[in-house]
Amino acid sequence: MKIKRILLFWVALYFPGLASATSSQGLILISLDGFARHYLDRYPAPALQQLIAEGTVAEAMQPVFPSKTFPNHYSIVTGLYPAKHGIVENNIYDSGFDAIFRLSLREEVANPRWWLGEPIWVTAEKQGKTAATFFYPGSEAAIRGIRPSKWQVYDGDVSNTERVQGILKWLDLPAAQRPKFLTLYFSTVDDAGHAFGPDAPQTAAAVAEVDRQIALLVEGLKQRQLYGKIDVMIVSDHGMAAVTPQNTIPLDQLFDTKQAALVLWTPEIVSIFPKPGKLDSIYRQLQQQLPAHAKVYKKAELPARWYYQDSNRIAPLIVVPEAGWRLMQQKRQQQWLAEHSAGQISGSHGYDNQHPTMQAIFIGQGPSFAAGRTIPAFANIQLYNLMCRILGITPATNDGDPAWVGQMLEPKTPVDTAE
Numbered sequence: 001m002k003i004k005r006i007l008l009f010w011v012a013l014y015f016p017g018l019a020s021a022t023s024s025q026g027l028i029l030i031s032l033d034g035f036a037r038h039y040l041d042r043y044p045a046p047a048l049q050q051l052i053a054e055g056t057v058a059e060a061m062q063p064v065f066p067s068k069t070f071p072n073h074y075s076i077v078t079g080l081y082p083a084k085h086g087i088v089e090n091n092i093y094d095s096g097f098d099a100i101f102r103l104s105l106r107e108e109v110a111n112p113r114w115w116l117g118e119p120i121w122v123t124a125e126k127q128g129k130t131a132a133t134f135f136y137p138g139s140e141a142a143i144r145g146i147r148p149s150k151w152q153v154y155d156g157d158v159s160n161t162e163r164v165q166g167i168l169k170w171l172d173l174p175a176a177q178r179p180k181f182l183t184l185y186f187s188t189v190d191d192a193g194h195a196f197g198p199d200a201p202q203t204a205a206a207v208a209e210v211d212r213q214i215a216l217l218v219e220g221l222k223q224r225q226l227y228g229k230i231d232v233m234i235v236s237d238h239g240m241a242a243v244t245p246q247n248t249i250p251l252d253q254l255f256d257t258k259q260a261a262l263v264l265w266t267p268e269i270v271s272i273f274p275k276p277g278k279l280d281s282i283y284r285q286l287q288q289q290l291p292a293h294a295k296v297y298k299k300a301e302l303p304a305r306w307y308y309q310d311s312n313r314i315a316p317l318i319v320v321p322e323a324g325w326r327l328m329q330q331k332r333q334q335q336w337l338a339e340h341s342a343g344q345i346s347g348s349h350g351y352d353n354q355h356p357t358m359q360a361i362f363i364g365q366g367p368s369f370a371a372g373r374t375i376p377a378f379a380n381i382q383l384y385n386l387m388c389r390i391l392g393i394t395p396a397t398n399d400g401d402p403a404w405v406g407q408m409l410e411p412k413t414p415v416d417t418a419e
């Protein structure tokens, strides 16, 4: 094993193309929604650990702000910050076409007007590489007129095993028709994290469940002689923080909501669009009234490291709680308190993308990835360039650093030093 690795290192040094990108038969991108980085260290997941041993793992993958599902999934496949790719939150208002986007509004989710930039499946299809998605945010819209050759309308009731079998069926197509880029998506871990909190046995069980699905996929790849020949990337969109019902701020009691034209409510980020002339008034009220656990920002004051400014879809006023706190309308808060016992922990995400609980995972295994390697934490906007390199396609303009990909795929030190 050691000799093989040393050999691989010298091959990689003299013929970088051979040991990385060009030998791959394709790429499967697997998203484990809400799989916090710390779960990997805490919960048994033998199939994931096997892939880590045979591949490359990141100390952490940093989500974009806000650490929510749709903004992050779309940053992963476009390499763009949300201000540029347009999916600035799970709920969005666009003043240009005066409409609201929500995950539950099927016709909006499928409407390409929301989805800016170029997702990897569009880049791939345009360059003659077939893409197939078994669920992925954005794949239901004809972005730039293009959908993946194979895609599915999102249906949370489709079992995880059916999803894995769906992917394997596509891989059974004759080589010429076999998709080169595939996605697989599981929400099980996010669902459990929300309902029971990151530390609960139910969340450990959800990790075990998705791990079994990964094991099924690996088994299927082995049967098809694709294992080790096709690249597999396992990522998550964000982590999960524990929250108690008491850590709730009744935000609508802290400012005159009649001064707002529109408020988009989520517990972890509230977007306020003030009526004309009311911005400063609402801002002042919130500055005076908000407890220390939440902060109001004018758009121009948002931390530069969030890259969360340059879009008409980002509200003029944003309220963000610290990790572990929730913002609610009082009515909703009362309902929430009635439904939950005093100390009952649940889970939330959407907070500052630098917070340790919000960190995501990255595992890469296959011909493009060095074995037994741990790489430092990186931002998920780097993945688009990486995936383009693996697929041998030219990336569209994006926020990632192409130099990062070189570093990541071509180890500067012998690959066996990780032992």
Ligand code: AMP
Residues within 6 Å of the ligand: 033, 068, 069, 070, 090, 103, 104, 109, 135, 136, 137, 138, 154, 156, 187, 190, 191
């Ligand atoms: P969040 O509210 O950020 O926790 O979002 C997680 C939820 O997003 C999942 O539980 C799914 O119900 C939903 N979801 C994931 N993918 C899609 C999709 N492609 N279309 C619609 N909803 C989705």
Ligand code: ZN
Residues within 6 Å of the ligand: 033, 034, 068, 069, 070, 190, 237, 238
């Ligand atoms: Zn999510």
Ligand code: ZN
Residues within 6 Å of the ligand: 034, 069, 190, 191, 194, 349
């Ligand atoms: Zn979630």
